[in-house]
Amino acid sequence: MGELLDKITEKILRQIDGAGFEQKGAFNLRHNGIALCHGDSEHIKIKKKEGKQGIDIFIDGETKGEQVHIPVVVDASGMRDVVYNDFYIAEGADVTIVAGCGIHNSGCNESRHDGIHSFHVGKGANVRYEEKHYGEGEGTGGKVLNPVTKIYLKEDAVFTLDTAQIKGVDSTLRETDVEMGPNSKLYVVEKLMTHDNQTAESNMEVQMNGEGSSAQIISRSVAKGHSRQVFHPKAVGNAGCHAHVQCDSIIMDHAEVSSIPEINARHLDAAIIHEAAIGRINDEQLVKLRTLGMTEEDAEDVIINNFLN
Amino acid sequence: MGELLDKITEKILRQIDGAGFEQKGAFNLRHNGIALCHGDSEHIKIKKKEGKQGIDIFIDGETKGEQVHIPVVVDASGMRDVVYNDFYIAEGADVTIVAGCGIHNSGCNESRHDGIHSFHVGKGANVRYEEKHYGEGEGTGGKVLNPVTKIYLKEDAVFTLDTAQIKGVDSTLRETDVEMGPNSKLYVVEKLMTHDNQTAESNMEVQMNGEGSSAQIISRSVAKGHSRQVFHPKAVGNAGCHAHVQCDSIIMDHAEVSSIPEINARHLDAAIIHEAAIGRINDEQLVKLRTLGMTEEDAEDVIINNFLN
Numbered sequence: 062m063g064e065l066l067d068k069i070t071e072k073i074l075r076q077i078d079g080a081g082f083e084q085k086g087a088f089n090l091r092h093n094g095i096a097l098c099h100g101d102s103e104h105i106k107i108k109k110k111e112g113k114q115g116i117d118i119f120i121d122g123e124t125k126g127e128q129v130h131i132p133v134v135v136d137a138s139g140m141r142d143v144v145y146n147d148f149y150i151a152e153g154a155d156v157t158i159v160a161g162c163g164i165h166n167s168g169c170n171e172s173r174h175d176g177i178h179s180f181h182v183g184k185g186a187n188v189r190y191e192e193k194h195y196g197e198g199e200g201t202g203g204k205v206l207n208p209v210t211k212i213y214l215k216e217d218a219v220f221t222l223d224t225a226q227i228k229g230v231d232s233t234l235r236e237t238d239v240e241m242g243p244n245s246k247l248y249v250v251e252k253l254m255t256h257d258n259q260t261a262e263s264n265m266e267v268q269m270n271g272e273g274s275s276a277q278i279i280s281r282s283v284a285k286g287h288s289r290q291v292f293h294p295k296a297v298g299n300a301g302c303h304a305h306v307q308c309d310s311i312i313m314d315h316a317e318v319s320s321i322p323e324i325n326a327r328h329l330d331a332a333i334i335h336e337a338a339i340g341r342i343n344d345e346q347l348v349k350l351r352t353l354g355m356t357e358e359d360a361e362d363v364i365i366n367n368f369l370n
Numbered sequence: 371m372g373e374l375l376d377k378i379t380e381k382i383l384r385q386i387d388g389a390g391f392e393q394k395g396a397f398n399l400r401h402n403g404i405a406l407c408h409g410d411s412e413h414i415k416i417k418k419k420e421g422k423q424g425i426d427i428f429i430d431g432e433t434k435g436e437q438v439h440i441p442v443v444v445d446a447s448g449m450r451d452v453v454y455n456d457f458y459i460a461e462g463a464d465v466t467i468v469a470g471c472g473i474h475n476s477g478c479n480e481s482r483h484d485g486i487h488s489f490h491v492g493k494g495a496n497v498r499y500e501e502k503h504y505g506e507g508e509g510t511g512g513k514v515l516n517p518v519t520k521i522y523l524k525e526d527a528v529f530t531l532d533t534a535q536i537k538g539v540d541s542t543l544r545e546t547d548v549e550m551g552p553n554s555k556l557y558v559v560e561k562l563m564t565h566d567n568q569t570a571e572s573n574m575e576v577q578m579n580g581e582g583s584s585a586q587i588i589s590r591s592v593a594k595g596h597s598r599q600v601f602h603p604k605a606v607g608n609a610g611c612h613a614h615v616q617c618d619s620i621i622m623d624h625a626e627v628s629s630i631p632e633i634n635a636r637h638l639d640a641a642i643i644h645e646a647a648i649g650r651i652n653d654e655q656l657v658k659l660r661t662l663g664m665t666e667e668d669a670e671d672v673i674i675n676n677f678l679n
Contacts, residue, residue: 298648310635317636324646325628326621332649337633339607340641 077161115145138168196229243271255288284316298331386470424454447477505538552580593625607640
């Protein structure tokens with residue numbers, strides 16, 4: 062049965078947990094700074110931290126294809142929630158971690174959640190980490206999300222980071238740091254949409270220290286209204302390695318997008334490629350959809366959703 | 371007849387003036403901080419500055435397909451030469467400016483030349499600016515070149531910047547700033563080769579202020595030995611405009627290359643693309659050339675020269 066959740070929490074969970082949040086297996090639901098409910102599974106144990114906010118998640122080497130859900134909901138206006146979550150993923154584990162944070166702010170004070178996540182990924186482990194950020198509420202108070210993500214990959218580890226800020230987040234500063242061991246692989250897909258007067262800044266630093274490591278980073282964003290976005294991905298090759306960084310942005314209305322990638326080859330066998338493009342919505346697609354009878358607004362939505370998915 | 375030039379000066383001129391330096395038409399040869407010889411043409415007048423080092427070059431609107439040659443040779447060890455050259459290019463002019471600086475340093479003191487060039491380009495004028503940098507000499511003294519280039523383009527102006535640092539420059543810091551008016555066009559080709567313990571930093575900022583302006587920037591570099599290169603091109607779209615920035619680098623030995631482009635769209639109709647790649651020399655080409663009987667060194671030279679030309 063588990064805890065009975067209120068309607069706002071259930072609604073937000075549907076936005077931030079695409080796989081569907083259920084109170085079974087390993088899970089932890091944080092609500093206004095308190096663990097509302099939590100469960101362990103045979104292979105995944107969640108422990109409350111002593112002395113500071115957050116949890117330690119221990120994923121053993123026998124874990125195969127299991128999911129852990131750790132959503133965060135903030136619906137108290139004016140709340141500032143800072144939480145430290147540390148993941149210890151043992152050698153050979155195969156796990157999907159579904160995180161995400163939704164803020165419902167119906168008041169006039171700023172609500173803010175800073176999730177500081179670190180992932181210690183053992184040899185040959187395979188981790189998929191999904192994170193969705195979302196804001197809503199009729200209040201004038203800001204909805205602020207400042208995630209910090211630190212990823213440490215041992216030999217042969219594979220990490221997929223699928224992160225999306227879908228709507229309603231007034232201000233975000235995202236910091237992502239990755240250190241890669243030999244033959245480890247990193248896949249990042251970042252999707253970001255800002256509107257009105259929102260601001261988003263995303264800094265990412267990938268240190269390819271291990272021979273044979275490789276990274277693929279894809280960032281797609283749409284900036285509407287008067288919103289502002291800044292991207293600063295950095296890929297450093299300290300060994301024989303491959304990296305491909307791609308940032309594409311659609312700019313609309315009076316928005317501004319700045320892309321400042323940095324690629325740094327410090328080794329003869331480091332091969333690093335970067336591509337970035339900023340431009341307006343595809344006019345041909347727009348005309349085609351409007352010919353099919355869509356309004357301009359609907360046609361734009363179709364193109365944007367397609368671009369971000 | 372003109373001035374009789376010594377052998378070192380003649381040798382350096384052949385390196386830095388690809389079109390061939392001759393003492394006719396409009397020209398100015400600067401040697402160890404002094405104008406050794408100079409000449410005007412009907413449409414191009416060169417005037418020595420009052421109060422500071424350098425020249426003003428006035429190119430009238432009747433100039434059609436003419437060349438101006440303004441090479442600089444430094445062969446006194448320990449010399450620091452700072453010079454300000456301002457170009458005033460009238461509406462409708464069509465001109466090629468061949469600059470370049472060569473340092474011969476046979477002593478143990480640093481020789482340095484800082485050329486600060488500004489180009490005021492009138493409506494519809496077409497300017498091609500070629501600049502070659504070169505160092506040589508058996509001395510232990512450093513050969514340092516720090517060029518500053520400022521380009522102001524009026525409506526419909528076209529500017530081609532062809533700049534190359536071919537060899538022997540121990541340290542360089544290049545600053546290039548461009549401001550673009552309506553429908554103006556900028557083409558930049560930058561070629562850079564560093565070896566041994568050389569360092570090169572190139573910063574470029576292009577402000578596309580005018581509706582319909584467009585910029586194409588191509589940077590190609592080769593880093594050998596323990597040399598270090600840093601590229602920081604920045605393209606800002608403040609109006610409906612197009613820009614394409616492409617940086618390709620070959621890394622060899624223990625060299626390091628860092629590429630930090632910045633693209634910034636501040637207008638709905640600004641379309642900006644950036645591509646950067648850093649990697650080692652093409653192995654397939656290397657094998658092919660060696661199969662044809664070339665030594666590894668010769669094969670590398672062929673590939674590098676091909677890449678830079």
